[in-house]
Amino acid sequence: MTDTVLSVRNLTTSFRSAAGPLTAVNDVSFDVRQGEVMGLVGESGSGKSVTLRSIMRLLPRGAQIGGTVTWAGQDLLKLSDAGIRAVRGGQISMIFQEPMTALNPVLPIRIQITENLRAHTDLDANGRAARARELLDIVGIPDAARRLDEFPHQFSGGMRQRAMIAIALASNPRLLLADEPTTALDVTIQDQILNLILDLRDEFGMSVVFVTHDLGVVAATCDRMAVMYAGRIVETGTVADVFARPNHAYTRGLLGSVPQAGAERSMLLSIEGTPPGLAAIPPGCAFNPRCTFAGDTCRTTRPELTSLGPDRSVACHHNDAVVQAGSPVA
């Protein structure tokens, strides 16, 4: 793949704890291509946010990050502090889940935008002021000139998320890491923000890594997706493929638990049990205690992620049976 911009290989992140190291992300590999939206999907605690933060090395001290993250020919995990700072914000930007806390409450929006412009562009003061206004226009904040001088508490949740996107985009990043950017918003605002991100992707030719637990969001925005469970990727593929023919019992369970508008009134499937804690990941396939397809092999041997074709892979012993059972959303 010549147009791959970000290549994550064998990313493994662990945290020290009193009970020994806890591995939150285990042997995760994926690529992100130019102009593509890649979805990382999973329940809370599946390691998707840690994966994102590992790429940017935004983890608390004491976290061990292994593997490689190749970006523009360099391994982000081996860069010096100054080196990673040049990449952060300038080339790769990140937006956060909670628009309520991700903006600095005591600085007006103008300063928060121009600060990023000053750090990562050559614009002079006038240029920065003009660009700040332009950015608020781009993200759809009306009356930009006046709102620039307001503080975050004067913005609604959706407006704050837009402002955060404006700040993240200020330096024309080539990759946007989005950590559940719509989770804290109500659905109508959510839709506007998703469309905004897609428009900006087209306009700026950015790539996007989109972390979410919401399959509806994935269907609406992503080109390809990777499903994570207990720190590992269990299935990858294009969104259309995965939705039409889930190969992993977990993916199938997730798809079955999404309510569908317009469908016959039917029972919503749920996945029994809860995801395992990091300290107690079961032997064999981590999903086996909750899996209706599980057999003896699943309890003893961990299935490797195996390729099913270009861009398609799964880590399941019984993927044929899962495919046979069909997709709950097809």
Place this chain on the structure above:
Amino acid sequence: MSVLVRLRPATRLPRPLIAGGAIIGACLILAIFPQLFAPYDPLKMDYVALNQAPSWAHPFGTDNFGRDVLSRIIFAYRIDMQIAIFATVFAFTFGTLLGALVGYAGGRIEALFGRVVDAIITFPFLVLVIAIVSVLGPGLVNMYIAVSVVGWVFYARITAAEIKVQKRLDYADAGRAMGYTHFRIIFRHLLPNAITPAVVYWMTDMALAILLGSSLGYLGLGAQPPAAEWGVQIADGKNFMTTAWWSSVFPGFAIVTTGLGFSLLGDGLAEVLRTRK
């Protein structure tokens, strides 16, 4: 929502802030231009008018050297306001900056810092200050040094705790994700959000500094006679307490009102800074 926010009368200042500001403003004016208000020279002795009771000529009476008590109180604002500021400003500045760094660094640095703070706090404050002053020698500058050497730990502890809260919020991570330096994140982003408790404490501390300054003045370790300072005045008057109470009581009122002014200012500031979020 945004309209509602703007409609809220953001310009209405809390009453404690207005009251405290007025008192401290008045104190500062007296400190800067005492000669405009004092009817007499504060050092001028008058041996034919010793220990005179309050009268039209001497509203607060005269002391045992025949000096006008009111004039001495007014000129003392200069020294006592100076004590309030200089005995605290270095502790505030150094303590807050160090606390910010320590709180951000966390880990071993913070643990070490905690032990140093414990060690300093273990000594009774006043005893430690008196010990330092007696080594350096009495006088205002040495008192500032002594109070600052001890005082910074309180600011550092308050700020470190607050920075620890702030650094876990998303906007701190967002700053890192933007590629900002640690220095920039600490001082530009975290500290303005974390400094409120330290500022409020500072106001209270200024009131305490005046009391401490007066205590040391009373003990003869602070401002030196014949300089006009409230603690010195109270000490001078204590021997004549039963016959000439005015030379001790009126300086006491000056201490109380100034301390009250700083406390009110602190309360008001706390309210303003809190509602901004």
